[in-house]
Amino acid sequence: MAADAQGVIDWPLEVHRALAASSVRQVGYVPDAGHKRLIELCHADRSMRAVPLTTEEEGIGLATGAWLGGERCALLMQSSGVGNIINALGTIKECRIPLPILVTMRGEYGEFNPWQVPMGQATPAVLEAMGVVVQPVREAAEVPAAVDAALRLAYNSYVATAVLISQRVIGIKSFQEQAAR
């Protein structure tokens, strides 16, 4: 597993490798700070098309179209974006479209912004209510294996899966601390 001299796990690199190894050809995303490096890696990879979206819901359409055309698609989003895909997820379930979703969490571990908390706290329940198989991850070292498993489950069993990457992994955002600098 990729790690720097201090032993810090480079999980975005591992996740990108897993996406490439699974022959993912389209990666739809709405940016999140926690996905910054992975988004850059996907854009730099000529074997996949990274597609920036205006809203996460567009990713559901993109993934459906991709699969109709024989290509695998994965989505990257923040937990707030999960709220934007709920109705469209019904199509994923009804049509049995394989769809791995990598969600960087807000509104949980050490959150600073109270407006993020309601959706962040509801994210697992909302996804499960729509038939998505949810895999929470709280340690960086667990991310690569969880993503690999989510990709396998999605593409082998034709379901939507979501890996929820905790703020504990991606770092706690604090505008107060940034403003004080």
Add this chain to the structure above:
Amino acid sequence: MSATLKRRDVVAQLLEGRGELLVVAGLGSTAWDCTAAGDHPLTFPLWGAMGQAAMMGLGLALAQPKRRVLVITGDGEMLMGMGSLATIAVQRPANLSVVVIDNERYGETGMQATHTGSGVDLAAVALACGFRSASTLTRAGEIAALRSAIHAAPGPNFAAVKVVAEKIPILLPPRDGGLLKARFRRELLGAAADTQ
């Protein structure tokens, strides 16, 4: 100016001799229109996911760059996914056309007015986003050129076709999403698609 074109005539003309065209049909009236023109395994009619028809066209167009892809959808459906026009324009798929059959109504829910009836110009939005071509059609003589563009003109192309707001018989395509997906993939990708 009141519309004179009839939606079923327009869609039938657009799909005539469709060849290898891949079609996504927006939920409601445009799905019925495509069914009236002839149910086809390479038409994916939507029964939900309102607002996502154009994005499905994008995912399909990116996956199948050698095939022409046509999204036929309604004005209400397109208004719900207007951001997708920006997303599509950024990707610039040369093989994708989006055609809005615009009756300025929500046809399935009581014919309530949509924004296009109040002057919202979807073709202008598409053009401003960066579609290679975008126009609003009102005359029967313009449909043949649109059909040709769908099959050959470098995209992304957009057209809004103004049609009469009329209640006409509903023709239902299959409803089973798994079936619609599987038959589309099998027709496009061959039997190997079943075990991918």
